[in-house]
Amino acid sequence: MAIVTKLYAMSGLKIIKTKAQIMEEFGMSARTVDSRLTEIRQEMRNGGRYAGYEYTIGGSGKYTLINYLVFVDHEMHRGLLTQKNLRKNLPPYNPAKIAQELAMYADKELALESVRE
Numbered sequence: 001m002a003i004v005t006k007l008y009a010m011s012g013l014k015i016i017k018t019k020a021q022i023m024e025e026f027g028m029s030a031r032t033v034d035s036r037l038t039e040i041r042q043e044m045r046n047g048g049r050y051a052g053y054e055y056t057i058g059g060s061g062k063y064t065l066i067n068y069l070v071f072v073d074h075e076m077h078r079g080l081l082t083q084k085n086l087r088k089n090l091p092p093y094n095p096a097k098i099a100q101e102l103a104m105y106a107d108k109e110l111a112l113e114s115v116r117e
Contacts, residue, residue: 015104016055019064022071037066039081040074049073049081049093069095072102 018027023033039059043049050056050070058065073093080086 015067015068015099016065017071018060019066022066022068026075036071036074036078037064039078040070043081049077049087049090053093054083069098073098 002040019030019033019037022028023030026033028036040050040057044051044053044056053067053070056067056070072094073095074081077087080090
């Protein structure tokens with residue numbers, strides 16, 4: 001049986017955002033966000049970049065919930081995703097890498113060790 005000696009609270013940006021939050025953060029109109037969500041939904045189909053990720057988009061209308069990491073990944077690779085031959089060269093979707101590069105989450109013990117070095 002493991003004994004818990006420390007608890008660390010997650011800190012950083014929320015991974016799930018509403019459509020309104022995405023619009024505000026990226027400075028996009030509702031129509032632009034809707035078109036991006038349509039593209040992401042197409043990538044959620046079998047064989048798509050986000051296939052198998054259940055919690056990518058949820059709800060509808062005003063209360064649409066969006067996985068922030070998927071949205072950022074889609075925006076970064078949107079141009080390549082539309083081109084059949086170039087999309088083959090994209091690395092697979094890796095939410096942990098995106099979160100790390102955005103400095104969203106980090107293991108606090110590892111972060112403290114790297115500061116000390």
